[in-house]
Every structure is written in C-alpha cells, then in structure tokens.
Amino acid sequence: MVAPPDNDVLWARALHYSPNGSPALQGVSLGVREGEILAVCGPRGSGKSSLLRCLSGRLVPAEGEVWFNSTPLHTMDRHQREQLRRERFGWIGTEPGLVPELTGWENAALPLLLRGAARSAAKNAALDWLDRLDAGDCARRRPHQLRQDQCQRIAIARALITLPPLLFADEPTAALHRADGNQVLRTLTAAARSHRITVLMTTGDPDIAALADRTVHLLDGRRIGATPFHAATGAEGRDACSLSV
Numbered sequence: 001m002v003a004p005p006d007n008d009v010l011w012a013r014a015l016h017y018s019p020n021g022s023p024a025l026q027g028v029s030l031g032v033r034e035g036e037i038l039a040v041c042g043p044r045g046s047g048k049s050s051l052l053r054c055l056s057g058r059l060v061p062a063e064g065e066v067w068f069n070s071t072p073l074h075t076m077d078r079h080q081r082e083q084l085r086r087e088r089f090g091w092i093g094t095e096p097g098l099v100p101e102l103t104g105w106e107n108a109a110l111p112l113l114l115r116g117a118a119r120s121a122a123k124n125a126a127l128d129w130l131d132r133l134d135a136g137d138c139a140r141r142r143p144h145q146l147r148q149d150q151c152q153r154i155a156i157a158r159a160l161i162t163l164p165p166l167l168f169a170d171e172p173t174a175a176l177h178r179a180d181g182n183q184v185l186r187t188l189t190a191a192a193r194s195h196r197i198t199v200l201m202t203t204g205d206p207d208i209a210a211l212a213d214r215t216v217h218l219l220d221g222r223r224i225g226a227t228p229f230h231a232a233t234g235a236e237g238r239d240a241c242s243l244s245v
C-alpha cells in the first residue's frame with residue numbers, strides 16, 4: 001500500500017467500480033486538499049455519483065485505494081466505515097431526504113440530537129444555520145409545507161451543523177430551479193470556506209462548478225483532465241491537483 005501525500009485530506013488511487021458489469025469507474029485517481037472546494041463534472045452516466053460514493057465510503061470499489069488523511073477506507077470493515085462517515089463526513093444528496101414528521105429545525109438538528117446534544121443547544125445551532133442559509137422561516141414548519149429549495153436548505157444545514165471536516169454533495173442543486181440552485185450553492189460554499197470545510201461536489205452544470213476552487217472532469221468513468229478554476233482571472237483559483245490519472 002502506498003502512503004497518501006501529506007497535503008491531501010482525501011486521496012484516491014486507481015478506483016475501479018463496475019456494478020452489475022457496467023464499468024462506472026475505470027481507474028480514477030484524485031487528491032483533495034484541506035479546505036478545498038472541488039467540483040467533479042461530467043455528463044450523465046460519466047461516473048460522478050459512483051466516484052463520490054466510493055470516496056465517502058458508501059461504496060467499496062472493486063479495485064483501488066481511498067485514504068482520508070492517514071486512514072485507509074478501502075481496508076475498513078462496514079462498521080468502521082459507517083462510524084467514520086457518521087463522525088467525520090457530511091453528505092448532501094440531490095433529494096433533501098428530510099424526516100416528514102419533524103419540523104425544519106428538528107431535521108437540521110438531527111445529527112446533534114443523535115449525538116446526545118441537549119435539545120436547547122441543538123435547537124439554537126439549527127436556528128443559527130437555518131438563518132445563515134436563508135431558511136429561518138422554515139424552522140417551525142414540516143417538509144410538506146415547504147418548497148423544494150427550502151427543504152434542500154434544511155438538508156444543507158443538517159450536513160453543516162456538525163462542522164464535518166469533509167462534506168460530500170452529490171448534485172446538490174440538480175432538483176432546484178436554476179436561480180435557487182445557484183444561490184443555495186453560493187451560501188453553501190461561503191459557509192464551507194468560513195469554517196474551512198473541505199467540499200467535494202458533483203455537478204453537470206458549469207455555473208455551479210464555477211463556484212469551486214478546482215474542477216475535475218469525468219467521461220465514461222475516466223478522468224479527462226484537471227483545470228485549476230479561475231485560472232484566467234486568478235480570483236479564487238488554487239494550485240492544480242497534486243495527482244493526475
């Protein structure tokens with residue numbers, strides 16, 4: 001086993017994944033630096049979700065290595081991976097996946113409540129995050145009373161409330177109206193930057209990818225190059241990836 005580079009918080013080498021014989025990932029390698037916001041782009045079926053699921057320990061690749069700092073995910077058993085995901089990773093899916101019986105703030109506070117936090121402290125933290133995500137007026141309503149973008153803001157608050165070192169977002173705004181999606185993502189990336197949360201997100205939308213520090217592209221389960229984002233303007237861009245395919 002090869003040790004990962006010191007400056008990468010997440011590092012993957014030569015990932016292969018073929019569900020039901022369909023080659024979703026064919027040798028993808030990737031490094032993500034601490035505090036970086038990285039967008040994985042590609043057309044439908046290019047392997048974006050499969051990559052995110054392998055990197056976050058939701059799936060185990062058939063071949064290859066995944067390291068979180070100095071911890072190898074690919075050799076962990078299921079219980080160890082679940083614990084790591086619960087304690088260190090955040091996840092935002094395309095659908096909010098809220099609990100219908102709970103209010104907005106209870107949904108956002110759920111990770112803290114499950115960790116045994118006092119209800120009042122968890123509520124205050126949830127209200128704070130909902131405010132920051134422009135969803136303060138959703139706190140006392142249940143999901144069926146809310147719009148899709150409001151539910152997704154609650155899901156983002158739920159993912160951020162524990163301040164995970166690493167946040168995975170799988171097409172987090174794909175189900176939203178374009179303007180809503182862009183605004184939700186701006187708030188998410190601003191919150192992540194202010195807390196130095198590393199973010200790995202997938203998207204098929206170049207406008208969403210433009211909010212990241214760096215973009216990598218997938219096609220047919222392979223990386224087809226890495227571009228430092230904003231390289232032309234130098235506005236927010238950081239160095240290119242430490243590893244290529």
Ligand SMILES: Nc1ncnc2c1ncn2[C@@H]1O[C@H](COP(=O)(O)OP(=O)(O)OP(=O)(O)O)[C@@H](O)[C@H]1O
Pocket residue numbers: 019020022023024042043044045046047048049050051204
């Ligand atoms: N569980 C599965 N069973 C069979 N095929 C799968 C499975 N998961 C992914 N695939 C196939 O692997 C390829 C990559 O899928 P994946 O969902 O990772 O791509 P994607 O880029 O996220 O696409 P989308 O934007 O449509 O979600 C596709 O051809 C898909 O049909």
